[in-house]
Amino acid sequence: MYIICWRRKKTLFVIFFLPRPKQRKRKTQGCAGSLNLNWNNLRGMDNEKKRSASFSKGLLQSGELYQYVLETNVYPREPELLKELRDMTATHPRAIMATAPDAGQLIAMLLKLTNAKRTIEVGVFTGYSLLLTAFTIPEDGKIVAIDMNREAYEIGLPVIRKAGVENKIEFIESEALPVLDQLLEDIRMKYFKILPGNENGFDFAFIDADKINYWKYHERLMKLVKVGGIVVYDNTLWAGSVAMPEECTPEILREGRERTLEFNKLLAADPLVEISLAPLGDGITIVCTELFIQSLNHFKHVCGGSLFNYCISQGIMKLNKESQRPPFSFKCLVLGFRLLLV
Template sequence: MDQIDYKSPPSPSKGLLQSPELYQYILETSVYPREPEPLKELREVTASHPRAMMATAPDAGQMMAMLLDLVDAKKTIEIGVFTGYSLLLTALSIPEDGKIVAIDISRESYEIGLPIIRKAGVEHKIDFVESEALPILDQLLEDPQNAGSFDFAFVDADKINYWNYHERLMKLLKVGGIVVYDNTLWGGTVAMPEESTPEHGKQGRELTIKLNKFLAADPRIRISHAPLGDGITICKRLY
């Protein structure tokens, strides 16, 4: 395997977790004790799903709950729902009269988490739309009242469209609003040589590297690239 050619030994990361044991320590010490019971139930139900790795990481979810609270989020968008962990988290975090536009190309996985969402008493906050996301975002933009009206967005869907989602979200989010992009470290492969990346991960790696460079260069946002879960990039709209 080829190695990255460093001119000097890399300094130890101050944020990226270096061991599974350390990650488990954070989960068991700081995340799971504060995880609401409905989220725990949904996480455990999702664990047996053949694509369980698609679920939002609970440590990333804890950060999202903090962000939702900090911006007093009431009107949000979610692109990519799966079984609904991040969706339920958002619904539990926003006020009783808050609303979430939740978009996914398939309702099947969402149906897994729906009984738990209903039991938690937050289904009324969710407007689930079974569709590709771009047509729905464009439809929202057709109504001038939606421009600059959303407080928060979470994107965890097809990586090839992250740029397209971003451009639309920059119009839908209010100034000061937050969008969080998931999987922005792509299993750590963004720091690997291409030839060392498993074949099934190469396209995602390339798209993620391009996205990260794009977000870092976008003057409309302030960003924080956080090594939580599979990497999340937190973007605050500046203007």
């Protein structure tokens, strides 16, 4: 600070000069720093991480925080054979494709909450999520597991056999869309033999496959999964790149980022589903079909408009006579269809 004083006649003049404060240089982050991404997860892992198998795709603020979640909440409840399969997968060159254990824990809870018995899995890899599902569903449960690469599946197959759950798994080495189309056709044929028609549908589906076909999978799964069932889509945050400017996105992530953004946008605009995007692993989106709307959509798709409208009206009349209140879901449709057959 500087002070200048002078006197003029009887007046004293004082001027204070304050130095301009130095501006602190703002720490700037490059594009890669705009998100807390561990690029080692995408470009390979060091030997220590491979040994510990704790490299999972967490998006938390720090690796220490993610490790805390795993060690206090996930690993203590993880079955020993799942841990064995996780450790085996950690040495694979594409280990980043494996389901994150914290995401797997939530999937197991969803399977239990929905009492899932018949499930679909698109994208198996070494089978971590597949084994987790087989552990969770009942003894007479079934999993239709679809993957183009049987070689990766066979890495985890010895552990699956050791667990004694191979009988629950129907592994299909194929592209997923033709298999889903065939399953859909099979269920359509049963609409006219078993009422209500979707009793032989699926309770749960887990999708961890090629992002370019996610929406096509979604369209088919909305017809395959039963009313009130759950579909879980993996990698819906795509290593956090969905929140990153395109010019800052590493080349290795760009195509997947574009597909994921498109899928997330379509899913958010779908009025027939309830959704929740959980920031676990690489992001998992949980989808539940709105019960009443899906019931109508299923029946209309199979039976056609005029028959559909007739069954609706007859079913409502029947329920009204029995003093039953809406939502009427499949019950009124089935009642109306049965009245038509009689």
